[in-house]
Every structure is written in C-alpha cells, then in structure tokens.
Amino acid sequence: MTLVQQLQDLVKDAPQDGKTPQAVQAIVPVLEQVAKQLQYTIYYVWQTLDQEWAVTTLSDRAQPQREKNTIYAFSSLEDATAIGYGTQVGVQLVAMPVPVIQLLFQTLTLNSVDSLVFFDTPENLELGTEIQCQDVRNLVQVRLQQTLRQGVPPNIA
Numbered sequence: 630m631t632l633v634q635q636l637q638d639l640v641k642d643a644p645q646d647g648k649t650p651q652a653v654q655a656i657v658p659v660l661e662q663v664a665k666q667l668q669y670t671i672y673y674v675w676q677t678l679d680q681e682w683a684v685t686t687l688s689d690r691a692q693p694q695r696e697k698n699t700i701y702a703f704s705s706l707e708d709a710t711a712i713g714y715g716t717q718v719g720v721q722l723v724a725m726p727v728p729v730i731q732l733l734f735q736t737l738t739l740n741s742v743d744s745l746v747f748f749d750t751p752e753n754l755e756l757g758t759e760i761q762c763q764d765v766r767n768l769v770q771v772r773l774q775q776t777l778r779q780g781v782p783p784n785i786a
Contacts, residue, residue: 635730672702673709697743
C-alpha cells in the first residue's frame with residue numbers, strides 16, 4: 630500500500646461529523662512529510678492480543694530516573710521476531726503489519742508514548758530512526774492553526 634493510498638484511506642475513514650474529515654485532510658501534508666523520512670510504507674509492530682501496541686520503557690544510563698516510552702517498528706517480520714518479544718514468559722504478543730501513516734497518526738493520541746523507533750535497515754537492530762511524538766503533534770498543531778487562519782474570511786467591518 631503506497632503512502633498516497635494510506636493517506637486517502639485516512640481521510641476516507643475519518644468520522645463524517647462535518648469537521649473531522651477537513652481536519653484530517655489538513656494534516657495530510659504533515660504526515661506525508663514525516664513518512665517520507667522513512668524507507669517503508671508498512672512496519673511490523675508488536676501488539677497484544679487486544680491489538681494494543683507494545684511499549685518499551687527505556688532508561689538513560691547516566692540518569693536512570695529519566696525514562697521514555699517507545700514503540701518499535703520493524704521493516705520486516707524477521708527483524709521483529711529477532712528481538713524475541715513474543716517469547717517472553719507471560720506475554721502474549723504478535724508482530725503485526727501496520728501502515729506507516731496509521732502509526733504516525735496514532736502518535737497524536739498516544740500521550741503516554743514519547744517516540745517511535747523505525748528500524749529501516751534489515752537485520753540491523755542497532756540503528757533506528759526515532760520520531761518524537763511531541764514533534765509530530767507540534768507540526769500538526771501548527772498546520773491546523775495555519776489552515777484555520779486561511780479559512781477565516783478577512784474582517785471587512
């Protein structure tokens with residue numbers, strides 16, 4: 630599925646409440662811009678059987694009290710299974726394919742997640758591209774504000 634198809638689906642699947650489709654359409658350029666920094670259109674993400682994404686909490690080695698929550702996205706099923714999430718005791722996780730636009734769009738609502746790490750190089754789990762969720766939210770907010778300003782007629786009074 631291409632980025633264009635994913636973006637079209639995102640707009641088409643938006644709730645038809647009179648406002649949401651226009652808002653989603655307005656942020657399409659932001660999501661596309663961020664997605665173009667990545668190499669794949671589909672990534673594998675570990676999910677629970679309830680389809681909740683697995684979140685990994687990382688601690689800073691120099692400052693262990695400083696933590697961040699991350700979701701890993703892998704370019705292949707083989708890379709996803711190489712880290713062994715699905716074999717941990719008591720954990721029932723499955724690596725599922727997720728369109729990159731859906732991953733980025735979900736960052737707008739995942740307040741407990743700080744970043745997504747995309748592993749674009751097959752068989753290399755040492756080097757990933759980290760996308761800060763707050764950066765995506767900020768870009769979207771700026772885009773929505775610009776769209777609102779453009780849509781407001783000038784004051785002719």
